[in-house]
Amino acid sequence: MAVHTIDNDIHAVAVKDAENFEIPNNLAIPLTEKNMYSYHHEENKENTVLPQASLGILRYKGKEKVNEMNLVMPSHITGSPVLSTTTIMKIAKEQLLHYTSQNYDAYSIIFSPLIADLGPSPQVTEKAEFTLLLLVSAEMLTNQQFGRAKKLLNLCINFSFPTSNPVQRVVYYFAEPLRKRINKGTEIPILRANVDALNPDGMEEVLMDPRIDVIETEQMLPFRKVTQFTGIQTILDCIKLLKRIHLIDLGIKTGSQWTILMQALVGNGECLLELLKITAVGTSLIRMQEIGKRLTSFADTLDLPFSFKTVVSDLQNIKKDLFESKVGEVVAIYADSRLWTLLAWPNHFRSLIQVIKSLDPCVMVVTEIEANTNTPIFIDRFNEALFYYSAIFDSLETCIGWNHQHRAVAQGVYIGKIIENIFTSEGEVMVHRHEKLESWTALFERFGIAETELSHSSLYQAKLLADKSTCHGFCSLEMDGKSLIIKWKGTPIKSLSAWRFPHV
Structure with missing residues (x-):
């Protein structure tokens, strides 16, 4: 799929009335074995699912904003400074706070033109853009803008995989339960991704006697x-x-x-x-x-x-x-x-x-x-869980790698289920705190x-x-x-x- 085609589709949609926003059919990337292999095995390339500046949602004054977070990884370990997954999430979060403090409508943020690069690399900017889609979706859900939130969550899911880079994995495992939360309220059935074909046992059984993998x-x-x-x-x-x-x-x-x-x-x-x-x-x-x-x-x-x-x-x-x-x-x-x-x-x-x-x-x-995911306020649980599980997925990537035989099970059966309960349950049924x-x-x-x-x-x-x-x-x-x-x-x-x- 050509990058310019996706850009054109998104910006063509942007000029429409936001209330009538529909995700173009050709934005969906089919989850096939061939695509997954190509995605992970291109040599010397940063794998991407969203084109640079296609959403145009970041505003930053330069590298000093990243350095203020003091979460750049030491170069003696990685060969060059690398931002952690949690840092990228915080960058996107601060950008969202900047917009909302300026009384921007959350939905309009995703159609704003890009006026400055993030600094470290275009790939970091792109990952932060992708994360901001998820953050805006959560804000819309909090404000009961369910239709808009669901459309953006569909976009997040279409452009993320449970086996891709840590940022995309976080977005995937957060977007799915957020969408399920919306569907749960409207009693609309939801089609789950292939990761749920594992057919895990009940969560209590998983917690008391977790699988060996x-x-x-x-x-x-x-x-x-x-x-x-x-x-x-x-x-x-x-x-x-x-x-x-x-x-x-x-x-x-x-x-x-x-x-x-x-x-x-x-x-x-x-x-x-x-x-x-x-x-x-x-x-x-x-x-x-x-x-x-x-x-x-x-x-x-x-x-x-x-x-x-x-x-x-x-x-x-x-x-x-x-x-x-x-x-x-x-x-x-x-x-x-x-x-x-x-x-x-x-x-x-x-x-x-x-x-x-x-x-x-x-x-x-x-x-x-x-x-702390024990707060009754949904958006607080979302933010706390986002930063915590971003670090977890980052550690899985660093210590285990994307293709380890047990990682998919750990993500889907254990981590994914806990995240789902944090977001889809309230009150006494919110048992995983x-x-x-x-x-x-x-x-x-x-x-x-x-x-x-x-x-x-x-x-x-x-x-x-x-x-x-x-x-x-x-x-x-x-x-x-x-x-x-x-x-x-x-x-x-x-x-x-x-x-x-x-x-x-």
């Missing part, structure tokens, strides 16, 4: 390794000289992290251990039994006294007697991105905390997503749970992992009070904190 994708990201190893070190610092240890994992996933702890327990030369018991919580008994067999076999090779128990339950229905805690056992709790799934049900969250308190743990290690560390701190304090210092050894472990990561320079660490924040190219991704309970 989702877990393996997550393991390739540096912030996952940092939180996992640092969390294990934090627990180890509390239990390493104890005789009977009971670890409760509220979402065990593969359980591989506990082999690391086992090795540390027998390798420090001071092991007084009489029993290490791990209780796994999940909804798939078969998967947990398989994990238990692997861990038991590994413990046997170390001559480590070991017991593995399962609790087949979601977190909403946890009871104390399910854990079979014995007198003399010291309990430690490991909650890896699990507590957020109860934010939609405060009563269930309160019940879980009461159960945990009754077990009198020596420590609870908590890892959570560092984003995240809060930032400050909110968790306030929440735990209301239950009398005190934040405790992360040890020097655990923080050393975190720094070592971040420095030795293949994505060194992109993953950074920052202390927030006593807790650790892991960032990707400046955007907070995960928080890691440790908590002590008052004695029962």
